[in-house]
Amino acid sequence: MARSALINVMVTAATKAGRSLTRDFNEVENLQISIKGPGDFVSQADLKAEKTLREALNKARPGYSFLMEEGGLIDTGSDHRWIIDPLDGTTNFLHSNPFFAVSVALESHGQLVAGVIYDPISEELFTAERGRGAFVNDRRMRVAARTGFDESVIATGIPALNKTEHAVALARQRDIMSRVAGIRATGSAALNLAYVAAGRFDGYYETGLSPWDMAAGLLIVREAGGFVTEPDPDASMYETGSLVAGNEIIHGKLRHLLNKPLPEALQKK
Numbered sequence: 001m002a003r004s005a006l007i008n009v010m011v012t013a014a015t016k017a018g019r020s021l022t023r024d025f026n027e028v029e030n031l032q033i034s035i036k037g038p039g040d041f042v043s044q045a046d047l048k049a050e051k052t053l054r055e056a057l058n059k060a061r062p063g064y065s066f067l068m069e070e071g072g073l074i075d076t077g078s079d080h081r082w083i084i085d086p087l088d089g090t091t092n093f094l095h096s097n098p099f100f101a102v103s104v105a106l107e108s109h110g111q112l113v114a115g116v117i118y119d120p121i122s123e124e125l126f127t128a129e130r131g132r133g134a135f136v137n138d139r140r141m142r143v144a145a146r147t148g149f150d151e152s153v154i155a156t157g158i159p160a161l162n163k164t165e166h167a168v169a170l171a172r173q174r175d176i177m178s179r180v181a182g183i184r185a186t187g188s189a190a191l192n193l194a195y196v197a198a199g200r201f202d203g204y205y206e207t208g209l210s211p212w213d214m215a216a217g218l219l220i221v222r223e224a225g226g227f228v229t230e231p232d233p234d235a236s237m238y239e240t241g242s243l244v245a246g247n248e249i250i251h252g253k254l255r256h257l258l259n260k261p262l263p264e265a266l267q268k269k
């Protein structure tokens with residue numbers, strides 16, 4: 001299927017940023033053995049990729065607003081806003097684990113209209129436009145048809161140790177892991193969503209996310225026929241940072257489990 005002009009703009013920007021990340025990723029391996037480690041170098045790689053994205057997008061579509069992981073919000077008053085994460089999966093990148101991605105979404109009049117997630121290591125490009133379906137390297141994607149919860153593989157994220165949600169996340173994970181075929185914590189929210197869209201994960205849930213971690217992936221999963229929501233039907237994903245994804249059945253089942261009352265010690269007072 002021919003790509004639209006908009007998707008072409010986003011793909012050009014994401015692959016340019018991805019090439020910059022790949023070059024730096026090769027360097028990170030050498031820095032693992034240095035005393036200081038690769039931390040500062042990775043921050044620079046992240047900033048450089050964001051600058052590349054910003055410049056490419058702004059050149060093709062001047063004047064749009066930006067919401068960026070590193071640069072924050074640049075509000076130009078435009079009806080269009082790019083939501084970008086130059087390096088999703090930073091911890092993987094820092095540790096030379098080849099599982100990270102560039103994520104670019106476009107919101108117009110408050111609605112997600114296009115999303116691109118690019119994994120520069122596998123060179124997989126996940127794209128979607130509102131109402132036009134989702135694609136991986138230009139092949140149509142659909143979420144998995146699997147409905148047996150006990151056969152499903154579910155992605156999740158483990159919150160950083162110092163976070164209060166840690167105990168809650170473990171309680172949820174203990175409950176869910178006893179009912180499914182496997183749990184995967186990959187370290188990239190964007191790729192988790194892309195993999196749900198591609199039918200590689202049957203479901204995904206995570207807390208503590210930011211809008212740029214999810215924006216492109218939300219549209220890609222929905223355009224692949226999947227469901228993504230806040231676990232609480234009355235809450236907004238962008239506000240709470242929690243989401244649950246899958247096909248209709250797996251999404252419903254996961255959402256039900258995530259809404260079960262917690263042990264008393266973990267309940268908010």
Ligand code: 2AM
Nearest residue numbers: 087088089090091157187188189209213
């Ligand atoms: P990042 O790599 O861009 O930081 C890991 O489970 C997922 O959570 C990644 O997509 C990661 O994005 C995201 N995330 C968001 N906030 C985070 C934080 N404070 N610490 C670690 N990961 C975070």
Ligand code: CA
Nearest residue numbers: 085088089213
């Ligand atoms: Ca991120």
